[in-house]
Amino acid sequence: MKLYDLELSGNCYKVRLFASLIHTPLNIIPVNFMQGEHKQSKLMKLNPWGEIPILEDGNIVLRDGQAILVYLANKYGGEAWWPSExxxxxxxxxxxxxxxxxxxxxxxxxxxxxxxxxxxxxxxxxxxxxxxxxxxxxxxxxxxxxxxxxxxxxxxxxxxxxxxxxxxxxxxxxxxxxxxxxxxxxxxxxxxxxxxx
Amino acid sequence: MKLYDLELSGNCYKVRLFASLIHTPLNIIPVNFMQGEHKQSKLMKLNPWGEIPILEDGNIVLRDGQAILVYLANKYGGEAWWPSExxxxxxxxxxxxxxxxxxxxxxxxxxxxxxxxxxxxxxxxxxxxxxxxxxxxxxxxxxxxxxxxxxxxxxxxxxxxxxxxxxxxxxxxxxxxxxxxxxxxxxxxxxxxxxxx
CATH class of the missing domain: 1.20.1050.10 (Glutathione S-transferase Yfyf (Class Pi); Chain A, domain 2)
Known part of the structure; x- marks a missing residue:
């Protein structure tokens, strides 16, 4: 599972923090934000919003910190972190x-x-x-x-x-x-x- | 189920629209927004944010249009409107x-x-x-x-x-x-x- 990441981004830190709390390993791919890599075609294809974090899990590609938290909670974190009631x-x-x-x-x-x-x-x-x-x-x-x-x-x-x-x-x-x-x-x-x- | 509502509010309309799509009746309580009723103690107790919509379903009180949609979908709308996968x-x-x-x-x-x-x-x-x-x-x-x-x-x-x-x-x-x-x-x-x- 790949996280396109910027160390300085609080939105990326949301994902790193949660993955660590639920002991789920991430393959961190650093994005060169200062050189505008997130606005270049490879990442724009994954996320037309031109933002990071982006999570790639097999065929699944997700943008938005909150959506990625919901995905990780449903798939790896369980009921404790994202109640179903x-x-x-x-x-x-x-x-x-x-x-x-x-x-x-x-x-x-x-x-x-x-x-x-x-x-x-x-x-x-x-x-x-x-x-x-x-x-x-x-x-x-x-x-x-x-x-x-x-x-x-x-x-x-x-x-x-x-x-x-x-x-x-x-x-x-x-x-x-x-x-x-x-x-x-x-x-x-x-x-x-x-x-x- | 009570919806504290302002007819002119798009955030309240989100809730009315979805309730209608899933044929769930709402008891609409109009809030006098122009007179600041949403900032007065009764509604501030229900929602300290001082905003509407507010949904009240028995003991459950919810603010935020998106959260109310998630609640209604889980409780009344079903899998079609809020997938569990x-x-x-x-x-x-x-x-x-x-x-x-x-x-x-x-x-x-x-x-x-x-x-x-x-x-x-x-x-x-x-x-x-x-x-x-x-x-x-x-x-x-x-x-x-x-x-x-x-x-x-x-x-x-x-x-x-x-x-x-x-x-x-x-x-x-x-x-x-x-x-x-x-x-x-x-x-x-x-x-x-x-x-x-």
């Missing part, structure tokens, strides 16, 4: 939408500006980040995990960009329940951090 | 992420500007809209449906804001494969349109 699965799904929307347009974009000189409005992205972090912190005041009372792929979708939010000048330290939740994730067997860079 | 479910999931991200920040925001005077950059939203519509049109050149070779909840997540994109001055007519796909959806038994307004 209707209301529990929907509970996790709420957080996959937060990962695709609010986290993407908050902490992810703030970091893209500071680390890769992306042209977004940093003030706006920090505001968005604080709004979503406040909601998450308040949720975690009464919950050890985001959904279903256990660690699920919701953690793998939400944690990565929060763990590197400081690189976008988004301050996570002021959210005590998020800090405690991050520590719980970091103690899970198989946990791996973002590589230092 | 790993790669097919992930295929649909890719489009739920597109609904939460690119559609939300493209056609949805463009319409919020034109219809509700929301303060976003319209030029930017139209650019984003054309980018995602081009990708979808190209995908539909070779596919009758978004995912899994059949109508799924991906259609219910993506179609609504495309069907009302003209209200945000986003031109859909120039995308022939999207137009043909919209017609296929509109012919599904149980299809309902957005109400005229």
């Amino acid at each position: 209707a209301h529990l699965q929907a509970d996790v799904m709420q957080w996959l939408s937060v990962a695709a929307n609010e986290i993407q347009h908050g902490p992810n974009k703030a970091r893209l500006i500071k680390k890769f000189a992306a042209e977004y409005d940093h003030t706006q992205c920090v505001l968005q980040s604080n709004k979503i972090l406040t909601l998450i912190d308040s949720h975690l005041m009464n919950n050890h995990w985001l959904a279903a009372n256990r660690p699920t792929i919701a953690e793998c979708a939400i944690y990565p960009y929060i763990s590197i939010a400081h690189e976008g000048d988004v301050e996570v330290d002021k959210y005590p329940h998020i800090k405690a939740w991050m520590k719980r994730i970091e103690q899970l067997p198989g946990y791996i951090p973002m590589p230092d860079n | 790993a790669h097919l479910q992930a295929d649909v999931m890719q489009w739920l992420s597109v609904a939460a991200n690119e559609i939300q920040h493209g056609p949805n925001k463009a319409r919020l500007i034109k219809k509700f005077a929301a303060e976003y950059d319209h030029t930017q939203c139209v650019l984003q809209s054309n980018k995602i519509l081009t990708l979808i049109d190209s995908h539909l050149m070779n596919n009758h449906w978004l995912a899994a070779n059949r109508p799924t909840i991906a259609e219910c997540a993506i179609y609504p804001y495309i069907s009302i994109a003209h209200e945000g001055d986003v031109e859909v007519d120039k995308y022939p494969h999207i137009k043909a796909w919209m017609k296929r959806i509109e012919q599904l038994p149980g299809y309902i349109p957005m109400p005229d307004n």
Whole structure:
């Protein structure tokens, strides 16, 4: 199973983190992002969106971090990480939408500006980040995990960009329940951090 | 089963459309959006995000259009609309992420500007809209449906804001494969349109 990967990408880290938590080996194919390899014909054929991560498992090709988490959970992770019961699965799904929307347009974009000189409005992205972090912190005041009372792929979708939010000048330290939740994730067997860079 | 609903909201329409396609009755509770009812304590207790739709099914309370579609599909819609096989479910999931991200920040925001005077950059939203519509049109050149070779909840997540994109001055007519796909959806038994307004 191949993961077309960029070490610095939080969306790729989602997949690496989950694969490690469920002890599923990945064949990591580094993509030369700075040279625009993800926009060249080989990878554009696999993913016309021109983005990574891309997962290739035999004939199956998938884009989008959240979709790849769902695939790996169904195929290798099992019920624990992606519950099949209707209301529990929907509970996790709420957080996959937060990962695709609010986290993407908050902490992810703030970091893209500071680390890769992306042209977004940093003030706006920090505001968005604080709004979503406040909601998450308040949720975690009464919950050890985001959904279903256990660690699920919701953690793998939400944690990565929060763990590197400081690189976008988004301050996570002021959210005590998020800090405690991050520590719980970091103690899970198989946990791996973002590589230092 | 109660749906806290705003008739003008494409995110609420996603839920109404799918419930109608699977012949599942909803008890529609109109929310007075203009008077900020969704930000008042009763609804903020159900959804601290301060947004609608909210679905209430006995003790179960769910926010987020995509999560509600997953819930209804698992509970009432069945395998046809939300496949259980790993790669097919992930295929649909890719489009739920597109609904939460690119559609939300493209056609949805463009319409919020034109219809509700929301303060976003319209030029930017139209650019984003054309980018995602081009990708979808190209995908539909070779596919009758978004995912899994059949109508799924991906259609219910993506179609609504495309069907009302003209209200945000986003031109859909120039995308022939999207137009043909919209017609296929509109012919599904149980299809309902957005109400005229």
